[in-house]
Amino acid sequence: MEAIKEAPAWQKAVFNALKEGGIQQIAYVPDAGHSYAIRAAQADPDIVDTVLTTEEEGVALVSGAWLGGQRAALLMQSSGVGNCVNMFSLLNSCNFPFLTLVTMRGEYAEFNPWQGPMGKNTQGALELMGITVLRASDPDEVGEIVSAGLDAAFLAGEKVAVLLSQSLIGRKKWERN
Amino acid sequence: MNTSAHVAVDRRAFVARLLAAMPSALVVSGLGSPSYDVFAAGDRDRNFYLWGAMGGATSLALGLALAQPSQPVVAITGDGEQLMGIGSLGTIGARQPKNLTIVVLDNGHFGETGMQRSHASLGTDLVAVAKGFGIADAFRVERLEGAGEVAERANARRGVAFAQVLIHADEPPRALPPRDGVFVKNRFRAELGFPPF
Numbered sequence: 001m002e003a004i005k006e007a008p009a010w011q012k013a014v015f016n017a018l019k020e021g022g023i024q025q026i027a028y029v030p031d032a033g034h035s036y037a038i039r040a041a042q043a044d045p046d047i048v049d050t051v052l053t054t055e056e057e058g059v060a061l062v063s064g065a066w067l068g069g070q071r072a073a074l075l076m077q078s079s080g081v082g083n084c085v086n087m088f089s090l091l092n093s094c095n096f097p098f099l100t101l102v103t104m105r106g107e108y109a110e111f112n113p114w115q116g117p118m119g120k121n122t123q124g125a126l127e128l129m130g131i132t133v134l135r136a137s138d139p140d141e142v143g144e145i146v147s148a149g150l151d152a153a154f155l156a157g158e159k160v161a162v163l164l165s166q167s168l169i170g171r172k173k174w175e176r177n
Numbered sequence: 178m179n180t181s182a183h184v185a186v187d188r189r190a191f192v193a194r195l196l197a198a199m200p201s202a203l204v205v206s207g208l209g210s211p212s213y214d215v216f217a218a219g220d221r222d223r224n225f226y227l228w229g230a231m232g233g234a235t236s237l238a239l240g241l242a243l244a245q246p247s248q249p250v251v252a253i254t255g256d257g258e259q260l261m262g263i264g265s266l267g268t269i270g271a272r273q274p275k276n277l278t279i280v281v282l283d284n285g286h287f288g289e290t291g292m293q294r295s296h297a298s299l300g301t302d303l304v305a306v307a308k309g310f311g312i313a314d315a316f317r318v319e320r321l322e323g324a325g326e327v328a329e330r331a332n333a334r335r336g337v338a339f340a341q342v343l344i345h346a347d348e349p350p351r352a353l354p355p356r357d358g359v360f361v362k363n364r365f366r367a368e369l370g371f372p373p374f
Contacts, residue, residue: 025243048243050272052236053264060233060262061240064205067225067362068244069371090230090237094358157374 007036010136010168013143014101015040018073021150023047025065025072027058033103033169034075055080056087063096071154074100078122078163079115088129091159098131098159099150108166111174119166126161137165184319188282188344191324192253193218195280198328199249203241203365206354207234207254209289211282215253216354222368226354226361232262235279239269242277245369249276249331256283256297263306269337270311278331278338279307284346292346307339315339 015037018026026041027050028034041049052058058074065072076084081102091098105112106119118125123133132152136145142164149160192214196204204224206215211234212226225241227234238252259266259281269277285298297303307315318327318340330338355361363373 025240027240048272050239050243050268053267056232057236057262057265057268060230060236061268064237064240064242065244066240067237067365068203068241069366069369070240070244072240072244087230087233090227090233090358093229094362096362155374 008139008168010139010142011036014146014164017143017146017150019044019047021147021154022071023073023150024070025050025062026075027052027061027072028075029055029058029077029080031075031077031103032172033077033164034101037075037101055083058100059084059087059090059098062098063090063094066096071150073150074098076100076102078102078104078106078119081122081125081161082118085125085129088131092130095157096159097153097157099153100131100161101146101164102161103164103169104166106166109171110166111172123163131159131161134160134162135165136162137167139168142168184343185345186319186321186323186342188214188284189217189349191321191342191344192282194321194324195253195328196221198325199251199331202249202251202331203245205234205238205241205250205252207231207252207258209255209258210348211253211255211258212354213349213352214282217349217352220354222364224354224361225365228356228358231258232265234258235262235265235269238277238279239265239272239274242274243272246274246276249278249334250274251278251280251331253280253282255288256281256285256303257287257295259303260296260301266307266310266312266339270307273311273337275336276334278327278340279312280327280340280342282344283341284344286346288346288348303341304339307341312337312339316341318342
């Protein structure tokens with residue numbers, strides 16, 4: 001629980017927006033930027049958290065949750081968006097509401113060149129598949145933007161991705177002392 | 178592994194018998210022949226037919242099962258569709274929804290695309306895979322009468338179950354369910370008491 005206490009305010013704002021928006025399920029492939037939301041969901045008796053082996057499972061899972069009357073959100077890293085592309089057709093074919101929160105890699109002080117090809121095309125891939133992209137880069141605005149995306153998804157039935165900029169997450173420490 | 182042609186169940190008869198024995202179940206069908214089989218047994222508002230999203234049937238059923246724990250949820254799919262989403266069995270094994278039953282109609286082939294052999298007849302043992310992913314109640318069905326034990330598990334909602342049903346690699350006449358996903362979605366939700374926007 002120490003990590004929860006130390007989590008940055010913007011990460012807490014993400015979880016609070018999900019909670020206040022009535023999210024009852026989260027599905028995720030972990031990323032450091034989602035660590036608070038995942039742990040807070042695990043600690044919340046009213047939210048079911050499901051860890052995935054690959055992100056496209058989550059596109060189908062959150063759609064199934066909506067079929068069953070619940071709001072669900074998919075949490076993933078930008079690399080996972082590429083894994084989802086054909087599964088996004090489920091959202092369009094059935095007009096499912098959809099909310100995903102995507103922590104970005106490959107765009108800010110990136111150390112690992114392997115993150116670049118997908119990270120630089122994450123927004124484009126989402127938009128090609130008909131998903132509206134919102135971007136949160138200022139820590140003070142994260143909660144509001146996640147909440148706005150959630151409302152658009154579950155009140156207007158939109159398909160929304162909120163990209164959480166790599167600059168929020170900061171430089172990854174690569175050397176272990 | 179589905180290697181034996183002599184033990185093979187008629188897919189249409191099996192699915193019809195299964196659905197008749199679990200009238201309240203919420204059913205998700207995987208693309209291709211399983212969707213045709215489920216529709217051929219009689220259209221129901223509690224059916225959600227996939228025509229695409231290959232690999233997604235069991236994951237969609239998982240989200241539904243978690244949202245509706247008081248209802249039996251049954252995914253009926255084929256070996257090829259399940260193989261594409263094979264990791265979902267690990268996800269389901271981790272989550273253990275008591276009200277989810279997975280039925281894989283296994284003919285060891287990709288039926289929709291010209292009957293090419295699938296991994297299920299080239300070495301993969303789907304029951305062993307399911308068990309390895311933590312679904313302890315995984316079993317093979319080789320007779321039509323096995324529909325009863327699958328339905329019993331679904332209706333009881335006492336733990337996630339996985340049934341591999343060895344079916345004939347034949348192609349019964351097409352029976353095409355509605356392809357309008359919005360219609361099927363709204364009809365399904367209305368059946369559960371949820372209004373459209």
